[in-house]
Amino acid sequence: MSTDTWVLLYGMFSAYCLAGCLMEHFAVFSGWPAVGSAEFKSVQTAQGHGSGIVYVLPKTVLTALVIAILVAAPDGLPRWPVWAALAALTAGWVSAAVIQVPIQLRIRHSADRREIARLLRTDWIRVAAMVVHFGFAVTAIAIAGTG
Numbered sequence: 001m002s003t004d005t006w007v008l009l010y011g012m013f014s015a016y017c018l019a020g021c022l023m024e025h026f027a028v029f030s031g032w033p034a035v036g037s038a039e040f041k042s043v044q045t046a047q048g049h050g051s052g053i054v055y056v057l058p059k060t061v062l063t064a065l066v067i068a069i070l071v072a073a074p075d076g077l078p079r080w081p082v083w084a085a086l087a088a089l090t091a092g093w094v095s096a097a098v099i100q101v102p103i104q105l106r107i108r109h110s111a112d113r114r115e116i117a118r119l120l121r122t123d124w125i126r127v128a129a130m131v132v133h134f135g136f137a138v139t140a141i142a143i144a145g146t147g
Helices: 003-034 037-072 079-110 113-146
Strands: none
Touching: 003 037, 003 079, 003 113, 037 079, 079 113
């Protein structure tokens, strides 16, 4: 695969996943306090499945793509920002697995407003990690474009 193809795929997936992350935080999670307790489980479950398809699956592909870029080492695509981007993605995955998903599983059954507020506060870790990833992706792409 040519370096241009790697750069194109990396840029597209990075931008898409940043948008998905922001959508999940600002459009999905932030609306949960407005959902009644009786409907909360069905709303959260449906939105969770949608977020999985629209955001989590592409983020998984993005993570695999970043690893593939590091393995393939295409000419002209610098490695240091890609390694940094992988570190940011890893921080986001760890945050989701250790903090956000356990909270989501608890609130699915309780609709506890304090836990929803905690999810929104702690989700900034995951959002920040994706923003940082995007910054390193843009850096790698910019360097590749000038190389």
